[in-house]
Amino acid sequence: MKNKVKLARVEANLTQAELAMRTGVTRQTISLIEKGKYNPSLKLCLQICYTVNKTLDELFWVDKKE
Secondary structure (H helix, E strand, O other): OOOOHHHHHHHOOHHHHHHHHHHHHHHHHHHHHHOOOOOOOOHHHHHHHHHHHHOHHHHHOOOOOO
């Protein structure tokens, strides 16, 4: 699953560990999400969005073609 979490995290000037702490998951979970190897729950997606000040569409939208 493609996403823009890493870009948004860097723009928010956060490390993986900081984003993990703020969203209540491990740094490893954030790493896997950024690599597209873990599909987060809707709740976690929203927590990430709130933390980096982005919308679900901005971070997680996938076109039908993909």
